Amino acid sequence: xxxxxxxxxxxxxxxxxxxxxxxxxxxxxxxxxxxxxxxxxxxxxxxxxxxxxxxxxxxxxxxxxxxxxxxxxxxxxxxxxxxxxxxxxxxxxxxxxxxxxxxxxxxxxxxxxxxxxxxxxxxxxxxxxxxxxxxxxxxxxxxxxxxxxxxxxxxxxxxxxxxxxxxxxxxxxxxxxxxxxxxxxxxxxxxxxxxxxxxxxxxxxxxxxxxxxxxxxxxx
Amino acid sequence: xxxxxxxxxxxxxxxxxxxxxxxxxxxxxxxxxxxxxxxxxxxxxxxxxxxxxxxxxxxxxxxxxxxxxxxxxxxxxxxxxxxxxxxxxxxxxxxxxxxxxxxxxxxxxxxxxxxxxxxxxxxxxxxxxxxxxxxxxxx
Numbered sequence: 001x002x003x004x005x006x007x008x009x010x011x012x013x014x015x016x017x018x019x020x021x022x023x024x025x026x027x028x029x030x031x032x033x034x035x036x037x038x039x040x041x042x043x044x045x046x047x048x049x050x051x052x053x054x055x056x057x058x059x060x061x062x063x064x065x066x067x068x069x070x071x072x073x074x075x076x077x078x079x080x081x082x083x084x085x086x087x088x089x090x091x092x093x094x095x096x097x098x099x100x101x102x103x104x105x106x107x108x109x110x111x112x113x114x115x116x117x118x119x120x121x122x123x124x125x126x127x128x129x130x131x132x133x134x135x136x137x138x139x140x141x142x143x144x145x146x147x148x149x150x151x152x153x154x155x156x157x158x159x160x161x162x163x164x165x166x167x168x169x170x171x172x173x174x175x176x177x178x179x180x181x182x183x184x185x186x187x188x189x190x191x192x193x194x195x196x197x198x199x200x201x202x203x204x205x206x207x208x209x210x211x212x213x214x215x216x217x218x219x220x
Numbered sequence: 221x222x223x224x225x226x227x228x229x230x231x232x233x234x235x236x237x238x239x240x241x242x243x244x245x246x247x248x249x250x251x252x253x254x255x256x257x258x259x260x261x262x263x264x265x266x267x268x269x270x271x272x273x274x275x276x277x278x279x280x281x282x283x284x285x286x287x288x289x290x291x292x293x294x295x296x297x298x299x300x301x302x303x304x305x306x307x308x309x310x311x312x313x314x315x316x317x318x319x320x321x322x323x324x325x326x327x328x329x330x331x332x333x334x335x336x337x338x339x340x341x342x343x344x345x346x347x348x349x350x351x352x353x354x355x356x357x358x359x
Contacts, residue, residue, distance in 0.1 A: 053297055055323040077273060077297040081324070084300075089327055103275060111304050 004029065004066045004092075006052035006082050007073035008039050011098060011119075015072060017043060027061050052082040055089060063090040072098040080104075083113050109143075136214050139202070149177075149204055152217055156197040159219025166191040168216045171209035178202040224249065224286045224312075226272030226302050227293035231318070233258035235290065240265045247281045272302040278310065288314040296321050303333045 001024050005012050008030030016026050020043060028047040030036045039047040050057030052071065063069065069086040071079035076099055083095040099105055099118040108116035128137055140149040154161060160168060165176065179193060180186040180200040187193075189201075195217075205213045221244045225232050228250035236248045237260040246265030249272045250256065256267045270277030272291065283289065289306035291299035296319045303317035317335040319325040325337040 053324065054321065055327075075297070077295065077301040080301050080304075081297040084331070085324065085327060088331060101274075107275075107305055107309060110308055 001025070001067045002027075002062070002065055003068045003070065004058075004061055004063060004086070006069070006071040006079070007098075008032075008035050008047060009072070009074060011072040013039060013042075015070065016046060020046065029057060029061055053078060053085060055085060058082075058085060058090060063092060066090070066092050068092070068094045068096065070096040070098075074100060076100050076104050080108060080111065080113065084111070087112060115143075135218065136210065146206055147204055148207065148210070149202065150210060150213075152201045152203065152214060154195055154197060154199040154201065154217065158195075158197070158217075160195050160217060161197045163195055164191065165189050165193045165195070170216050171205070171212040173206055174209055174213045175204045176201055177204065221245070221287045222282065222285055223247070223288045223290065224278070224281045224283055224306075225290045225292060226250075226299075227291065228255040228258055228267065229292060229294065230258060232290075232292040233260075235292070236265060237263055247286075249277060249281050273298060273305065275305065275309070278302075278305065283310045283312060286310075286312050288312065288316070290315075291317045296324055300324070300328055300333065300335075303328075303335070304331075307333060 003019055003024050003026055005016050005026060005028045008028045012028055016028050019026050026046050028039055029050050029052040030039060030047055031051055033049050036047050036049040048061060050060065063086055069083060069092040071082045073079055079097040083097045086092040087095050094114050096115040096117065097108055097113045099108060099116050102118045102120045105116050105118050125138055135152060137151045138148055139151055142148065176189045178186055179189045181196055182198040201217060203213060223239055223244055223246050225236050225246065225248045228248050232248060236246050240246050240263055247268055248265060249268050249270050251271050253269050259267060268281050270280060272278060283306060289312045291303045293299055299317045299319060303315050306312040307315040315334060317333050319328060319335045319337055320339050322337045322340045325335045329335050
């Protein structure tokens with residue numbers, strides 16, 4: 001796949017390296033001449049110097065035939081604009097923007113960026129995953145469908161311990177995928193599965209019903 | 221009319237002064253407090269330190285009740301992003317945006333941001349001036 005990466009900082013450089021290793025055709029666009037030379041020396045002739053928001057630079061980069069366009073500079077406004085230029089001027093089918101300020105995630109979606117990745121949010125989620133007191137962890141968003149995959153732990157003192165799944169009032173659009181008990185092997189839950197203390201549950205939910213799901217599974 | 225201006229440079233400060241004299245409610249935003257020195261001494265509007273690309277700052281500036289938003293910082297991309305937030309998130313009825321790069325201006329104009337390129341306008345004006353007779357007072 002031909003992929004254009006805007007921004008040759010640390011994120012752009014390692015991303016380009018990883019994508020090259022996967023066999024993709026990569027071009028990095030970097031504003032700083034010294035950094036451009038560094039990338040060429042390290043990765044070969046896969047980097048051009050230029051402003052990724054300029055239509056002329058993007059024409060030179062062959063953006064018209066790119067299948068994916070990834071903007072990873074340190075400035076959210078630059079990432080937004082370059083992706084919009086790629087999308088609307090060059091009809092690139094998939095645009096991905098890095099977001100530095102997590103508040104911009106919703107704005108970028110609203111403004112038509114296909115995927116907005118917030119490094120701050122990713123790090124935050126990894127941290128909450130490690131903190132046992134936190135009751136629900138987001139594992140994945142299925143954005144097009146408005147669904148999310150979450151993980152919950154059943155505390156030892158939860159009122160639902162010892163109850164069957166059929167006794168719980170789960171919100172209608174929610175599904176439980178998998179139960180990972182503390183001792184036994186993971187299994188797919190059925191209506192008669194009995195919840196045990198410290199079960200880990202992987203479930204699919206929606207942003208609106210995740211609170212109801214949490215209550216149903218933990219009894220409070 | 222209630223107007224929010226982002227960027228208190230020469231143009232922003234002057235526009236804020238003009239609108240204020242005519243009795244419009246003006247709030248001007250800049251990330252640097254020192255920029256507000258450019259506002260006329262008799263300016264009666266609000267000068268607010270803040271980033272026009274930040275929803276909270278925009279709310280503080282009263283974007284939700286604004287009739288117009290004008291993006292006038294030195295950065296084209298900053299202007300474009302703020303203008304789109306004002307137009308598409310806060311549904312401000314009238315949004316104007318300065319974009320120096322003529323090609324980018326063309327694109328974002330077609331994406332619903334009413335934008336102006338001083339580069340194009342000023343170059344055209346100079347060309348016309350050059351082709352016309354010199355002005356009286358400059359002779």
